[in-house]
Amino acid sequence: MAIDVHDRMTFSTGRDALWCRGCGHADVFTVLCRALVASGVRPTDVVVVTGVGCSSLITFQLRSYAIHGVHGRALPLALGVKAANPDLHVVVAGGDGDAFSIGANHLIHTARKNPRLTYLIMDNQSYGMTRGQPSPTNIHGTPHALNALGILLAAGATFVAQAASWRPYEAEALIGQALSHPGFSVVNLLSPCPTFHHGEGIDGAIGIPLVREIGSEHDVGDRLQALSIAFADGVPYVGLLYRVERPMYALTEGSALVHEQRKEPAILEAMLDEHRVVWT
Numbered sequence: 377m378a379i380d381v382h383d384r385m386t387f388s389t390g391r392d393a394l395w396c397r398g399c400g401h402a403d404v405f406t407v408l409c410r411a412l413v414a415s416g417v418r419p420t421d422v423v424v425v426t427g428v429g430c431s432s433l434i435t436f437q438l439r440s441y442a443i444h445g446v447h448g449r450a451l452p453l454a455l456g457v458k459a460a461n462p463d464l465h466v467v468v469a470g471g472d473g474d475a476f477s478i479g480a481n482h483l484i485h486t487a488r489k490n491p492r493l494t495y496l497i498m499d500n501q502s503y504g505m506t507r508g509q510p511s512p513t514n515i516h517g518t519p520h521a522l523n524a525l526g527i528l529l530a531a532g533a534t535f536v537a538q539a540a541s542w543r544p545y546e547a548e549a550l551i552g553q554a555l556s557h558p559g560f561s562v563v564n565l566l567s568p569c570p571t572f573h574h575g576e577g578i579d580g581a582i583g584i585p586l587v588r589e590i591g592s593e594h595d596v597g598d599r600l601q602a603l604s605i606a607f608a609d610g611v612p613y614v615g616l617l618y619r620v621e622r623p624m625y626a627l628t629e630g631s632a633l634v635h636e637q638r639k640e641p642a643i644l645e646a647m648l649d650e651h652r653v654v655w656t
C-alpha cells in the first residue's frame with residue numbers, strides 16, 4: 377500500500393473520536409498519526425497493541441493492525457507480535473494505570489530486556505474509564521506517587537522522553553525519534569483528563585498545565601543527569617531525558633528461530649509437544 381506523504385492523517389480511520397471533548401488522548405492520537413507518516417512506514421506494517429482504558433481506545437481510531445488486549449498486559453502481547461514478525465513496527469499504547477499499576481512488572485522487565493518496541497504512555501494521573509480514581513502517578517493528595525520517568529530510567533529503558541499532549545510539534549518530534557530508536561523507547565505523554573481532573577495542575581491564567589523544557593546543556597547519554605531531571609521538584613520537564621544504545625533483547629536470535637519454525641511447522645509442533653501437559 378502506498379502512503380500519501382501529504383496526508384498526515386493516513387493512519388486515521390476517520391471515525392468520530394471516542395474520547396470526551398478536550399481529552400489529551402485525542403491529541404496524542406493525532407500526533408501519533410503524523411509521526412507514523414513522517415517515519416515513512418505503511419499502515420500495513422504497523423501493529424498497535426494496547427491494554428485497557430480510555431487511552432487504549434486509540435486502537436479504534438488508528439488505521440493499522442491492532443490488538444486491544446487485557447489490562448496491564450500490552451507489553452507481553454507486543455513482544456509476542458515482534459517475535460513472530462520482527463519486520464513489523466510495533467507500537468504499544470496505554471495509560472498510566474496500565475503502565476505503572478497492573479502492568480508495572482511487565483514494564484520494568486521489558487525496559488531491562490530492551491526489545492525494539494515503542495511505548496507511548498498517556499499519563500493523566502487517573503483511571504479515566506472508571507470515573508477518575510487516582511492512579512499510581514497521581515501527585516495530588518497521594519504522598520507516594522510513583523515517578524514514571526525515574527522508574528523507566530532505573531529499569532534500563534534506553535530511550536526515555538516526556539512530552540505534553542498540548543504541545544503537538546514537540547510530541548510529534550519525540551515520538552518520531554522513539555519510532556526510529558533501536559531498542560525500547562518510551563514517551564511518557566502528559567495527557568489531561570478534563571472530565572475527571574477538576575483543574576489540578578492547571579494554570580488558571582492560560583488554562584493549560586504547565587511544563588518546562590529540558591535545557592540544551594543536558595547530556596542525553598548521562599543517566600544520572602536524566603534521573604535528576606526526572607526527580608526535580610516543581611513543574612515537570614518535557615523533552616528527551618535519555619538515549620543510549622545497548623544490545624537488544626534476543627528477539628533477533630529468537631525471531632530467526634521463529635522464521636525457521638514458520639518454514640518447518642513440524643519443528644514447532646515437536647517443541648510444543650515437549651511441553652504438552654496431559655490431564656488425567
Ligand code: SF4
Nearest residue numbers: 395396399430504569
Ligand atoms: Fe479522556 Fe478522561 Fe474522557 Fe477518559 S474520561 S476519554 S481520559 S477526558
Ligand code: MG
Nearest residue numbers: 471472500502
Ligand atoms: Mg490514566
